[in-house]
Amino acid sequence: MLRRPFLACGFLLLGSLASAQTAPNAAELAAYDGLLQAAAEGDAETIRSLAAAGADLETADSAGRRAVHVAAFASSETALAALARAGADLNALDGETYDAVTIAAVANDPEFLSEALRLGNRADLVTSRWDGTALIAAAHLGHAEVVRRLIAAGAPLDHVNNLGWTALIEAVVLGDGGPDHQATVKALVAAGANREIADRDGKTPLRLAEERGYGEIAALIRGE
Numbered sequence: 001m002l003r004r005p006f007l008a009c010g011f012l013l014l015g016s017l018a019s020a021q022t023a024p025n026a027a028e029l030a031a032y033d034g035l036l037q038a039a040a041e042g043d044a045e046t047i048r049s050l051a052a053a054g055a056d057l058e059t060a061d062s063a064g065r066r067a068v069h070v071a072a073f074a075s076s077e078t079a080l081a082a083l084a085r086a087g088a089d090l091n092a093l094d095g096e097t098y099d100a101v102t103i104a105a106v107a108n109d110p111e112f113l114s115e116a117l118r119l120g121n122r123a124d125l126v127t128s129r130w131d132g133t134a135l136i137a138a139a140h141l142g143h144a145e146v147v148r149r150l151i152a153a154g155a156p157l158d159h160v161n162n163l164g165w166t167a168l169i170e171a172v173v174l175g176d177g178g179p180d181h182q183a184t185v186k187a188l189v190a191a192g193a194n195r196e197i198a199d200r201d202g203k204t205p206l207r208l209a210e211e212r213g214y215g216e217i218a219a220l221i222r223g224e
Contacts (some may be wrong), residue, residue: 004122008128010020012135021073021096021098021102021103021106021198022061022063022096022111023073024040024061024065024070024073028061028062029062031223032061033048034050034055034059034183035050035051035055035061035067035083036061036065036070037058038050038066038067038079039067039068039071039074039076039079039083039130040070040071041074041076041079041081042071042073042074042076042078043079043214044078044079044082047067047082047086048081048082048085048086050094050219051083052081052084052086055079056090057083057086057087057088058088058089060094060095063094063095063096064093064094064095064096065094066088066089066092066094067079067083067088068083068088068089068090068092068100069092069094069098069099069100069103071083072100072101072103072104072107072112072116073087073103073107075104075107075109075112076103076110077112077115078116080112080119081119081144082149082203083113084119084120086162090118090119090121091118091121091125091182092123093127096128096129096158097127097128097129098128098132099119099122099125099127099152099153100112100116100121101113101120101121101122101123101125101134101221102125102127102128102133102134102137103117103135104146105135105137105138105143105146105150106137106138106141106147108141108142108143109146110139110143110145110146111151113134113146113149113150115148116122116151117153119221121176123135123150123153123154123155124154124155124156124196126159128161130161130162130163131159131161132159132160133159133161134146134150134155134169135150135153135155135156135159136149136161136165136166136167137146138150138167138184139167139168139170139171139175139184139188140144140167140170140171140175142171142175142176142178142180142181142183142184142186143180143184143185143212144162144180144183144184147184147188148187149191151187151188151191155191157188157191157192157193157194158193158194158197158198160197164199164200165199166193166194166197166205167188167193168185168188168193168194168221169184169190169197169199169203171184171188171206171217172185172186172201172208172209172212172214172217173208175214175215175217177212177216177217178208181214181217182216182217183222185205185217185220186220189215189221189223190207193219203219205219206222209221212223
């Protein structure tokens, strides 16, 4: 059973809507068969039967989404578990360079994310067109519980993406300074994220927070 509808996932970058993750649309879902259809429907029994019959576990749609990605967009832990047991590559990247964990991180789906990590999806993959990580994506969006679970799974705290930003910097510059991003910053700082890594303009997370008037976040970065 699906826990959420298929939705196109995206996030804001520097104030403009940038395409990020794209879930299968209605036409694509209707055209699915075999493993992709079973993953979309959360049909673990069919996945097991198809795998036993020799189905290609890495078959992909025109957007490069494999069954593991479709299962992530569908939030189907049972489908993902069946795919993992059959030997599917949980760390595969889709055509937009996302893995199942980053899809779950952007969707704020901590339960699916934890299951993917338990089954063998890595927390340290470099994903997205920005050469980021699931942790950076979650910090950007203020998905604090996802951030905490990724930290516990060993996600790299100080990875710098191709924008020159860490998870801590993204939580400041792309956040709204509110409770969710405060909780995100608190988790990152408590875990030991490097507060001295600056952006390309030489601005540290503390300075960026102060410039934006995010007093609570600035205090957290100072360790107060």
